[in-house]
Amino acid sequence: MGPVLLSLVQVSRTHGDGDLAVHALQGVDLDVRVGELVAVMGPSGSGKSTLLNVAGGLDTPTEGTVTLAGAELSALDLKGRARLRRRSVGYVFQDFNLVPALTAAENVSLPRELDGVRQREARVEALAALSEVGVADLADRFPDEMSGGQQQRVAIARALAGPRRLVLADEPTGALDSVTGEEVMRVLRSRVDAGAGGLLVTHEARFAAWADRTVFLRDGVVVDSTGDRGGPGSLLVGAGSDGLGSSHWPSGPTDQDG
Numbered sequence: 001m002g003p004v005l006l007s008l009v010q011v012s013r014t015h016g017d018g019d020l021a022v023h024a025l026q027g028v029d030l031d032v033r034v035g036e037l038v039a040v041m042g043p044s045g046s047g048k049s050t051l052l053n054v055a056g057g058l059d060t061p062t063e064g065t066v067t068l069a070g071a072e073l074s075a076l077d078l079k080g081r082a083r084l085r086r087r088s089v090g091y092v093f094q095d096f097n098l099v100p101a102l103t104a105a106e107n108v109s110l111p112r113e114l115d116g117v118r119q120r121e122a123r124v125e126a127l128a129a130l131s132e133v134g135v136a137d138l139a140d141r142f143p144d145e146m147s148g149g150q151q152q153r154v155a156i157a158r159a160l161a162g163p164r165r166l167v168l169a170d171e172p173t174g175a176l177d178s179v180t181g182e183e184v185m186r187v188l189r190s191r192v193d194a195g196a197g198g199l200l201v202t203h204e205a206r207f208a209a210w211a212d213r214t215v216f217l218r219d220g221v222v223v224d225s226t227g228d229r230g231g232p233g234s235l236l237v238g239a240g241s242d243g244l245g246s247s248h249w250p251s252g253p254t255d256q257d258g
């Protein structure tokens with residue numbers, strides 16, 4: 001397991017105040033390391049999306065600290081946070097969120113170009129990222145010429161093109177049948193093994209089984225966590241050793257560029 005990519009310490013997020021206050025997250029501690037995929041499960045409204053948003057700097061905690069790629073987010077101004085987010089974090093959503101008028105390669109290179117990378121360089125990065133997820137041959141296809149699973153691979157390539165190392169995935173398999181969902185999980189897993197870290201929201205245990213560990217949220221509180229690295233206060237219930245955990249998937253090199 002590599003260095004810590006993302007660290008949440010005693011993170012709380014409250015919406016509104018007084019009687020109307022909603023405690024979306026309460027005192028959450030969580031680390032994600034390079035080479036590690038962490039699943040987040042919990043009922044509707046338990047705070048899973050809030051956790052991803054806070055982790056990626058899209059939302060600001062009311063209390064606690066978020067450290068992303070070595071930088072504490074609260075120490076940065078809005079612009080600095082946006083820059084760090086663009087450089088460090090990629091998002092994968094349930095509905096792929098590819099731009100329909102752009103080819104696969106253009107979709108993958110777009111965020112890099114927005115970040116100031118020259119078009120030619122961004123294209124080279126995009127082709128490399130598409131190749132890593134096994135869809136290099138689809139580079140010049142448009143989203144509506146691809147299957148759901150292929151679109152999600154392109155979305156994973158987009159999330160991790162260039163130097164970005166943290167992927168935040170909000171039910172990436174939600175729109176896929178179970179076989180295709182497993183394929184997408186395999187791609188995400190191997191991409192993480194090759195030197196990234198990931199936080200994966202899922203409702204399904206069979207997808208969470210691809211993660212190194214699972215944290216369970218209820219009413220904004222981490223009520224349980226599985227896996228081999230439970231910190232103080234977490235319960236070890238051994239679900240991480242069910243044969244689909246990290247021991248099954250040898251870690252790739254974690255010392256890639258950046």
Ligand SMILES: Nc1ncnc2c1ncn2[C@@H]1O[C@H](COP(=O)(O)OP(=O)(O)OP(=O)(O)O)[C@@H](O)[C@H]1O
Pocket residue numbers: 015016022023024042043044045046047048049050051
């Ligand atoms: N902008 C907001 N204003 C007020 N309350 C909010 C806001 N965003 C989220 N909440 C509340 O915070 C709690 C956590 O919401 P969140 O969307 O993080 O849960 P979730 O686990 O992702 O749910 P789901 O599985 O349904 O997507 C919920 O009670 C929700 O209503």
